[in-house]
Amino acid sequence: MQPRRAHVSRIWFVALGLLLAGVTYAGLAAAPNGPKPATEATRRANAALLQSLPFSDRADFEDAERGLIARPHTLTITDGDGNVVWDLEPFKKFIRRDAPAPDTVNPSLWRQSQLNLIYGLFKVTERVYQVRGFDLANITFIKGDRGWIVMDPLLTVETARAAHALVKQHLGDRPIVAVIYSHSHPDHYGGVRGLVDEAAVRAGRVRIIAPEGFLAHAVSEMVLAGPAMTRRAAYMYGTFLPRDPQGTVGSGLGMANASGTVSLIAPTQSITKTGQELTIDGVKMVFQLTPNTEAPAEMNTYFPQFRAMWMAENTTHTLHNVLTLRGAQVRDALAWAKYIDETIGLYGDAIEVKFQAHHWPMWGKANVRSYLEKQRDLYKYIHDQSVHMLNFGYVGPEIAEYLQLPPDLAQYWPNRGYYGTVRHNARAVYQRYMGFYSGNPSDLDVLPQEPAARKYVEYMGGEAAAIERARADFERGEYRWVAEVLRHVVFANPDSAAGKELLADAYEQLGYQAESGPWRAVYLQGAFELRQGVPSGSAAQTAGPDTLRALTPALLFDLMAVRLNGARAAATRLKLDIHFTEPKERYELTVAHGVLNYGRRSAEVADADASLALSKMTLIALQAGETSLDQAIAAGALKLRGNRAAVEELFGLLDQFPQAFNIVTP
Structure with missing residues (x-):
């Protein structure tokens, strides 16, 4: 097999990324032709859109500014070594509140970027505060009787710490008594160590609460296909584009991804059913589980004392992704719509304010209910009409071309496709039901x-x-x-x-x-x-020790199986006894027919070619190439009995994935 890649470099073992902040274009010549201006056709297209949408409606701008307590004049966040991990200043230089869209930017996306650039500390409602614009997501602070309950502590330790400092400066220094992860995507848990110490969690002074299944999904989504997803994420977020009118103007969901230290502290309590209630520090919360919507493990939270509804990332001020462009399993648009409908049924008559993990809140019972209904119908319409059309024989690209939202949904600002789009979501629905094959025989073996x-x-x-x-x-x-x-x-x-x-x-x-x-x-x-060419360099180690420790042995072996070069391993027969000292588990690992299999064992594998006693973290380091057998044995991290050559043969059959491969060229 001839790989399509610019180069092959040593794999950074897991989730090569939640983002690609560390990859650079090294040693490449300057572009022979840089960005070009907008053509007349582009100017006409953008001007036509400007006439087709209600740009005179400024309610979102009023909502995005409502409750402002403070905002720093500049917002550049650095890590302990002085490296910039978050910077709004390049965007602020050219995205002005009342400036018209440049002809190189879609005017609707420009409007969304103007809104996303409204940052600072805001009061949402009684005892509910948000810091927005310090990362891709929001961080929310709920004021308890003596301390703070934090909702979704951002992507990185550095941005979470900076947001907390702003809160302490203007609202006082109060202890954090609980952290709630709304769902299993890293921009909603990665900054936790910037707020709380794990020792305090272990001592019971801080509770970590998450939906059922959170930890497994948090550490697994980008493991098996992590290198490919990471490469595609560079495209999805425009990692290497300049921040200017001919480059990135924001992701639609927020301005950008922070780069920095991604952490994870395991939950101390899981929410297992809708309607489950908790009262923490005098604040009552009622949870609604919404699995397999925007994330495989996700939940909304209702605060009855404040008549406030936290919608996690199930509703935002954009159409979201049914299939994210970085790659993932297709989400369930029908379930998504049904859970929003369940929110309306359970809490719709009481909600006075809704807020969520991205964008700005919305106030007023009738206003919020109308918003929830239109968001529900947005996903339901895309689902139902895509399935409707596929049953007439239309295939994915045709459905994407012909499916149009009704005016009431299409003209509603929170339903616009700033992140997901009707076109690629419709194709995702087709994919979920029908798969890759269009039914035309010429598509069967292209x-x-x-x-x-x-x-x-x-x-x-x-x-x-x-x-x-x-x-x-x-x-x-x-x-x-x-x-x-x-x-x-x-x-x-x-x-x-x-x-x-x-x-x-x-x-x-x-x-x-x-x-x-x-x-x-x-x-x-x-x-x-x-x-310019394909990027070279190394990926930032965004999946740090916290994530690695949370990986299960089974997931490690699944990754080894994916890395195994089946063609080269076709004639190999070997069996290993893997005895983990931490966690204390034993596995039998075999390679035969070009396939790696494994199974849990209660006793030593008697007929193994070799036996290894080591910790899970040592196996991770061996796979990643961060240590060798000799080094691990010398350090006392590995005890090896039997045929060492069998172990060396196994690791020699594990391919190293490229950090960057060609996409727009072969």
């Missing part, structure tokens, strides 16, 4: 991209003819088609300078027109890499 591209270009009359026709279509503003055609040109001939530059130009104009932050980032990142 050629790989490169040989197919060579035939396409041959049929188009050759590279020069294809580029000439594409230039004419580009001048007509047919950028989607130009991108489709020139993709084949570039995959047929990756050295085609003219093909790559014109393809980059088409991607760029599509990015300038995109209403979705991730769509804009994907297009502009694609254009950037066509001009």
Whole structure:
């Protein structure tokens, strides 16, 4: 198998990332052609959108500013070594509150970025405060009788600590008595050690509360496919794009991802059913479990004393992703809609204010109820009508092209596609029900991209003819088609300078027109890499010791099985006895038929080729290449009996995944 990659480097073992803050473009020449201005077709498209939406409605701006207590004049957060982990200043230089959208930015996305740039400490309602704009997500502080209950402590230790400092400065220094994780995505738990000490948790002075299944999902989502997801996340978030009108203007869900230290303290209590109640420090909370919605483990929380509803990330001020562009399992749009409907049924008559893990709150019973109903119907409409159309024989791209929201849903600002989009969510619904195959026999066994591209270009009359026709279509503003055609040109001939530059130009104009932050980032990142090349360097170690300790032995072995090169291992037969000293568990691990299998054992595996006694963390280090057998044995971290060659053979069969591979070129 010929891998499509720029280079192969040593794997950083788990979840190569929640983000790619540490990957750089090293040693690459400056782009021969930098970003281009908006074309007339792009200016017309953006101007038309400006006329089609209710931009005179400024209620969101009033809500986003409501309750402001304080905001620092500048917001740049650094770690202990002085490295910048969060910086709003580049965005503030060009995204002005009342400035019209540049012609290189979709005016609806520009509006969303103006709103997301409203940052600071806010009072939501009685005893409920939020710090917004200190990370991709919000952090919420609920005032108890003597201390704080914190909802979702951001992605990194550094940003959480900075938000807490702002709270202490303006609201006083009170102890944190509980931390609640609303769901299993890292931007909602990773900053916990910036707020509380694990010793206090173990001593019972701080409670950590999360929905059932939180820990397993928090540590597993990006393990098996972590390198690929990380590479795609660089596109989704525009990691390497400049922060300017021709680069990233925010993700739609927030401005950016923080880079810094991601931590995790395991929950001390799980919420196991809807309606479960807790009273902590005088604050009563009623929980609603919403599994398999925006996250596999997620929950909303109602505060009856304040008539306030915390919606986690199940409703925000954007259409969310049914399938995230970085890659993940398809989410259940129907379940998502039903859980929002359940929220309305359980609490809708009482809610006076709703707030959530991203964006700004909303006030007023009728206003909140209407919002929840329209968010519910947004996901329900996309689900129902996608399934409706697939039952008429339409396939994913056709459904995406023809599915249109009704005006009442489409004209509602919180339903706009700043993060998810109707188009890719409709295709996700199709994928969930029907899979990759369209039903057309020609789609059953398609050629790989490169040989197919060579035939396409041959049929188009050759590279020069294809580029000439594409230039004419580009001048007509047919950028989607130009991108489709020139993709084949570039995959047929990756050295085609003219093909790559014109393809980059088409991607760029599509990015300038995109209403979705991730769509804009994907297009502009694609254009950037066509001009600049593929990233090199190393990924930031965002999955630190906390995450690694939480991995189960089974998940470690599953990852080893994914890393095993099946073709090279086809003739290998070996069996190992793995005795973990921490946790105290024993496993039998076998390789046969190119497959790694494992099973829990209660006693030593008598016929093993070798026996290893080691901790789980030592096995992690061995897999990651951070230590060797000799080093582990010398340090006393590993005791090995039997055939050492069998152990060496196993580790020699584990491939190292690339930190960066080609996407827009073969």
